[in-house]
Amino acid sequence: MKVHIIGGGNLGVSIALGLSKFSPDSKVTITRRNTASILYLEKLGVTVSTINIHQIQEADIIVLTIKPYQVDTVLAEILPAITNKIIASAVSGLSIENLQNKIGTSNSAVRIMPNIAAQFGASATCIAFNEKDKEKAQDVVALFQSLGTAPIIDEKLMDAATVLAASGTAFALRYIRASMQAGIEIGFDWQTALAISAQTVKGAAEMLLEEKVHPEQLIDRVTTPQGCTIAGLNEMEMHGFSSSLIRGIKTSLKQIKG
Ligand SMILES: NC(=O)C1=CN([C@@H]2O[C@H](COP(=O)(O)OP(=O)(O)OC[C@H]3O[C@@H](n4cnc5c(N)ncnc54)[C@H](O)[C@@H]3O)[C@@H](O)[C@H]2O)C=CC1
Numbered sequence: 001m002k003v004h005i006i007g008g009g010n011l012g013v014s015i016a017l018g019l020s021k022f023s024p025d026s027k028v029t030i031t032r033r034n035t036a037s038i039l040y041l042e043k044l045g046v047t048v049s050t051i052n053i054h055q056i057q058e059a060d061i062i063v064l065t066i067k068p069y070q071v072d073t074v075l076a077e078i079l080p081a082i083t084n085k086i087i088a089s090a091v092s093g094l095s096i097e098n099l100q101n102k103i104g105t106s107n108s109a110v111r112i113m114p115n116i117a118a119q120f121g122a123s124a125t126c127i128a129f130n131e132k133d134k135e136k137a138q139d140v141v142a143l144f145q146s147l148g149t150a151p152i153i154d155e156k157l158m159d160a161a162t163v164l165a166a167s168g169t170a171f172a173l174r175y176i177r178a179s180m181q182a183g184i185e186i187g188f189d190w191q192t193a194l195a196i197s198a199q200t201v202k203g204a205a206e207m208l209l210e211e212k213v214h215p216e217q218l219i220d221r222v223t224t225p226q227g228c229t230i231a232g233l234n235e236m237e238m239h240g241f242s243s244s245l246i247r248g249i250k251t252s253l254k255q256i257k258g
């Protein structure tokens with residue numbers, strides 16, 4: 001599979017790194033206007049270029065990891081050079097209909113929403129496409145399955161997926177940071193507190209993914225009656241723990257919808 005990533009920033013690089021490790025048969029090209037900071041990817045077998053149409057005709061999938069306001073400029077460059085291509089766009093807020101109108105009927109628009117854990121094969125990449133592109137989109141699904149999970153969702157949930165699965169990485173990290181800060185206050189150095197907090201979150205997530213139960217069922221196994229856990233949880237909730245997360249996620253969604 002030849003993958004051509006346009007936009008070698010945070011997300012584009014995490015996908016390139018992930019593919020180099022978890023999809024070694026993929027041949028990856030990544031472009032960016034100034035490539036100095038990403039030339040190290042060449043050592044991993046990734047082709048790095050400043051030219052967006054560099055060998056683009058050979059690509060099986062073109063991945064857009066640019067900001068929304070860069071889309072028209074990039075498409076003006078690449079469209080004359082391509083036909084019959086799958087364009088998988090991670091651009092937040094750009095609908096399939098809008099992208100399809102821009103790229104014409106000879107190319108197929110697929111919407112993807114990965115997160116930067118793609119680098120570690122641990123992204124939750126939500127994918128949406130039109131029925132007409134169902135077959136072609138399977139290559140995109142397979143590609144992102146190699147970088148974690150790749151659920152196919154209804155496009156109307158794509159903005160929600162952006163905040164839950166992509167911004168969600170930052171939200172989860174902020175929880176870990178807060179836990180680490182508390183860990184320092186109660187006696188650990190920051191490295192030990194971070195290692196314990198991160199592993200604890202990983203363990204909790206693994207239990208949920210494995211057991212496929214509601215979190216409260218697992219919480220019930222931790223909250224010993226009259227114990228310290230329920231006392232801590234109740235204090236957190238009194239200070240708005242869950243409601244502040246929910247409000248934050250809904251505010252992120254409003255920001256995308258404009
Ligand atoms: N960062 C994240 O975790 C996620 C980002 N996204 C979406 O992915 C897109 C990119 O986000 P980031 O990687 O965070 O932004 P970024 O700013 O780190 O990366 C964008 C890259 O595109 C490059 N670029 C700009 N104009 C270009 C052009 N004409 N040709 C080639 N490259 C060009 C920039 O140099 C930059 O390296 C955005 O639409 C964002 O909403 C989606 C999911 C997760």
Ligand SMILES: O=C(O)[C@@H]1CCC=N1
Binds near residue numbers: 092162163166167
């Ligand atoms: O913050 C943003 O707008 C992008 C989309 C989701 C993650 N990063």
